Amino acid sequence: MTAAPPLRRTVGAATSRGPKRPRNADAHAVHVHHGVLAAAVVDGTGSEPEVVEFAAVAAGTAARVAARRTPVLGVVAAAEAWSDPDTDLVDPTGAIVVASVRPGGCWRIAWSGDSSAYGLKDDGSVRRFTAPHTLGEEMRRAGAPEAEAAAHDHQLRRSLARVPVDGVEGLQAIARVLVLASDGLKLPHDDLAALLAEHAHDPRSCAELLVGAARERGSRDDVTALVLPYPEADFEPEERR
DSSP, X not given: OOOOOOGGGGOEEEEEOOTTOSSOOEEEEEEEETTEEEEEEEEESSOSHHHHHHHHHHHHHHHHHXXXXXXXHHHHHHHHTTBOTTTSSBSSOEEEEEEEEETTTEEEEEEESSOXXXXXXXXXXXXXXXXXXXXXXXXXXXXXXXXXXXXXXXXXSSOGGGXXXXXXXXXXXXXXXXXXXXXXXXXXXXXXXXXXXXXXXXXXXXXXXXXXXXXXXXXXXXXXXXXXXXXXXXXXXXXXX
């Protein structure tokens, strides 16, 4: 019998620098602790060298803490790693999304900002689990026209800098495949579902195809995608027990 691959190798990752950006300020990390898989994506605000360093440290910290404890605490730890006791804020900053595997087909997810978690459901549909913390999203919910709201989607209302003030949003969700992404991954749910349905068996290629599709649709931002199939040996959705 062929041994199952280590959990870390079941994760596909791809990232691409924005065409007009001097550096890629997205970062991602994957960590496994005592069989618990966790992953994080951080989208740094700006392209300065210190932002790139910040994103890498924040992603690594969040993934390690999430695997040992929870994604919410991973986000808090990432913010604390760069905290300034004189201001109570993180500078530089960025958006973050973190997830870890739970028994029963479940994922724990936490985020701050507009980085995203999408799940491929049993019926083949895709659901976005995270609501973006942006001014544009607030305007949409208040009934503003889409064109007006979309013009403000880049304005974060929460971020790692705001964690000491706003806290961290978290949830638990069921999905056969989870995608963590920076906000550069802008794809219709139907396109995302089709790519996942056809290519999720090869997570690395799938992640690369997602990033490529975002570029084809005109994304000019840094783009990062992690594709995380739920470990099949452990998949038994709680709602079916």
